[in-house]
Amino acid sequence: MKISRRSAFIILTIIGSIGLDQISKVWVRAHVKAGSVSEIFGDYFTLHNVENKGAFLGMGSDLNETLRVVLLLILPVVVLGLVLRYVFKDKSLGNWSLFAFASIIGGGIANVYDRFVYGSVTDFWHIKLTDTLRTGIFNVADVFVSTGMIILVFIALFKKKHKEVKQ
Template structure:
């Protein structure tokens, strides 16, 4: 069976996303003391080593084990499966949308793997531009998911504009 360029593009994007995330987390777990804070770019970008047992910003970390299993492992796997199926079935997706969806899928796979393998997700980057302009502590998988979502928003505006023209 010959793989299409599209399938190879999607697969490589997912693989690179997962690898970058997992390698960065391995390095953080090995070389950064837990709960430490190190400046990378002044106090704007800092490096941490935090284990997040919940989801976004630790939400759900207090759930009972059964709900955690359902909401943080089973449900994400099901959703990722549906998104992956959609990406392979919808031949009308442009390259930017394919890249965005593959980044989201790769980031999701990487974080689900951590929850399965370690019981938590290692987060290590924090942006603080002062005041309320700051992020929670995040990782490369989170960055991939967020970047993918931003690209999808722009791609949808572009498609809408093209339809109107």
């Protein structure tokens, strides 16, 4: 069976994002003391080792175990599967859209894998520009998911703007 360049691009992006995320988490678990904070670039960019039992910014960590399994394991696997199917079926998607969706899928799979294997997701980076302009603690998978979402927003805005100019 021959794999098309398009399919190879999707698969390599997904595998690459999962691989980079998992390598970074293995390193953090092995070399950064749990609960510690280390400066990378002053207080602006710090390294942590935090286990997040919830989703984004710990949301859902207080849910009972059954609900947490449904919302943080089963539902994401179903959604990621549907998005993966869509990406392989829709031949009209451009390279940027393919990269964005594959990044979201890879990052999502990486975090779901952590929840399944470890019961939590290892987060370790934090950016704080000011007391109000800062991130939560995040990981490489989160960067891939966020980057993919930002690319999709730009594509949607560009297409909408391009359609308005044509009319």
